[in-house]
Amino acid sequence: MSTKLNIGLFGFGVVGQGLYDIIRTKNLNLEIKKIAIKHPGKLRSLPSDIFTTDKNEILNNPEINTVVELINDTEAAFDIVSTALASGKNVVSASKKMVATYLDQLIDLQQQHGTSLLYEGSVCGSIPIIRNLEEYYDNELLHSVSGIFNGSSNYILSKVYLESLDYDTALKQAQDLGFAETDPTLDVGGFDAKYKLVIAAAHAYGIVVKPEEILNIGIQNVSTHDLQHAREKKLKIKLVPVAKELDAENVTLFVLPKFVTESEFLYNVEYEYNGVTVQAAFADQQFFFGKGAGGHPTGSAVLSDIAALRYGYQYEYKKALQKKSLNFTNNVTLNIYLRYHDEQLVELLNFEHIYERFYSGDYKFITGKINLQNLITHQQRILDNKAFIAFADQLTGVSLATAE
Numbered sequence: 001m002s003t004k005l006n007i008g009l010f011g012f013g014v015v016g017q018g019l020y021d022i023i024r025t026k027n028l029n030l031e032i033k034k035i036a037i038k039h040p041g042k043l044r045s046l047p048s049d050i051f052t053t054d055k056n057e058i059l060n061n062p063e064i065n066t067v068v069e070l071i072n073d074t075e076a077a078f079d080i081v082s083t084a085l086a087s088g089k090n091v092v093s094a095s096k097k098m099v100a101t102y103l104d105q106l107i108d109l110q111q112q113h114g115t116s117l118l119y120e121g122s123v124c125g126s127i128p129i130i131r132n133l134e135e136y137y138d139n140e141l142l143h144s145v146s147g148i149f150n151g152s153s154n155y156i157l158s159k160v161y162l163e164s165l166d167y168d169t170a171l172k173q174a175q176d177l178g179f180a181e182t183d184p185t186l187d188v189g190g191f192d193a194k195y196k197l198v199i200a201a202a203h204a205y206g207i208v209v210k211p212e213e214i215l216n217i218g219i220q221n222v223s224t225h226d227l228q229h230a231r232e233k234k235l236k237i238k239l240v241p242v243a244k245e246l247d248a249e250n251v252t253l254f255v256l257p258k259f260v261t262e263s264e265f266l267y268n269v270e271y272e273y274n275g276v277t278v279q280a281a282f283a284d285q286q287f288f289f290g291k292g293a294g295g296h297p298t299g300s301a302v303l304s305d306i307a308a309l310r311y312g313y314q315y316e317y318k319k320a321l322q323k324k325s326l327n328f329t330n331n332v333t334l335n336i337y338l339r340y341h342d343e344q345l346v347e348l349l350n351f352e353h354i355y356e357r358f359y360s361g362d363y364k365f366i367t368g369k370i371n372l373q374n375l376i377t378h379q380q381r382i383l384d385n386k387a388f389i390a391f392a393d394q395l396t397g398v399s400l401a402t403a404e
């Protein structure tokens with residue numbers, strides 16, 4: 001029999017309201033008892049007595065057995081979630097930065113207190129990827145997990161590529177639609193995709209990697225030259241996080257823009273949609289597609305976690321708890337396109353091999369092979385120089401289109 005859930009909800013913004021709308025339409029064995037928010041003066045769509053600004057009205061209420069955390073403050077979210085888990089309450093969260101940053105501590109807390117933390121909504125909105133990695137692929141050898149994990153960046157790339165809208169207007173639209181983070185640098189800089197990659201990798205490969213160890217370069221420096229380059233070669237530019245098993249012992253993780261070919265599933269993933277490609281040893285290639293941002297799509301994933309809690313569902317972190325775990329490494333060579341101004345940057349990056357160099361007026365690019373570690377070392381210089389970097393597919397052995 002399912003347990004009645006008495007919920008304390010933290011956050012009534014885009015996702016919190018999305019969840020509330022969905023719950024309202026259903027007759028589920030659950031009740032939202034209290035909603036904690038930050039700004040008491042804001043106009044709300046519900047009677048004021050359901051709201052509180054005191055977290056302890058939820059955390060210290062013995063009647064509340066489930067906390068749903070949907071706030072936009074990482075440190076406050078960790079405080080709320082860890083307190084709830086330690087006091088015997090199960091938790092659902094969509095805060096990917098918080099989960100990725102504190103994943104090892106959150107796993108420990110669940111084990112110590114026998115409580116459950118579910119976070120499907122934190123990775124790729126409505127796409128049920130975490131539970132699939134955790135359960136369905138439990139016994140599969142995964143060669144790679146990659147895709148489009150950030151709705152805002154993808155929305156912007158679709159707008160600038162398909163509709164020739166300017167970047168700033170496209171970003172403003174992504175913010176107005178509720179897709180972007182409070183600080184949109186997290187989206188366009190590839191941080192948000194990286195947090196999601198950290199979480200996915202924990203369930204796919206059992207590795208818990210600190211976000212700061214992983215390269216993230218986003219779409220913030222994309223220019224009309226880069227877009228034109230892609231168009232001429234019938235490619236699209238997508239922001240792609242990659243988790244790839246290199247051999248029986250090593251896994252690499254990185255987030256970079258990518259030139260995607262027409263034959264890839266990601267080519268047709270546009271606007272706020274996300275896509276996840278899983279390359280497995282036996283199941284072969286599988287593709288998950290769905291809305292990656294927005295109140296209702298994310299609310300639906302949060303509700304699915306809440307429903308799973310009614311039956312006592314917990315992540316077992318089976319791969320992470322295995323004795324022989326995989327190592328995370330940045331020692332991998334990538335096929336890279338670099339658009340740049342500063343010749344010194346090219347020297348610093350120390351290409352292992354150069355396929356092509358192009359100069360025309362103020363447009364200069366180079367394609368070649370680079371070690372990921374070199375990109376990490378010079379990441380800040382790449383960004384400060386307004387240079388743009390993208391990789392080409394190596395997962396299937398296809399090299400840069402320009403290399404042919």
Ligand SMILES: NC(=O)C1=CN([C@@H]2O[C@H](COP(=O)(O)OP(=O)(O)OC[C@H]3O[C@@H](n4cnc5c(N)ncnc54)[C@H](OP(=O)(O)O)[C@@H]3O)[C@@H](O)[C@H]2O)C=CC1
Nearest residue numbers: 011012013014015036037038039070071072076095293294
């Ligand atoms: N937007 C999206 O598409 C998605 C967002 N997420 C994640 O979900 C979380 C929420 O995002 P979103 O709904 O967009 O954010 P919003 O900015 O729309 O809403 C944030 C909410 O959190 C509340 N809040 C902030 N700090 C506190 C606090 N200390 N205690 C209680 N309430 C607090 C705010 O209160 P007040 O209303 O008073 O300001 C607000 O209601 C974030 O972690 C985000 O990364 C995940 C997937 C998709």
Ligand SMILES: N[C@@H](CC=O)C(=O)O
Nearest residue numbers: 150151152179181293
């Ligand atoms: N800002 C995020 C929201 C969902 O996770 C995104 O754009 O994907």
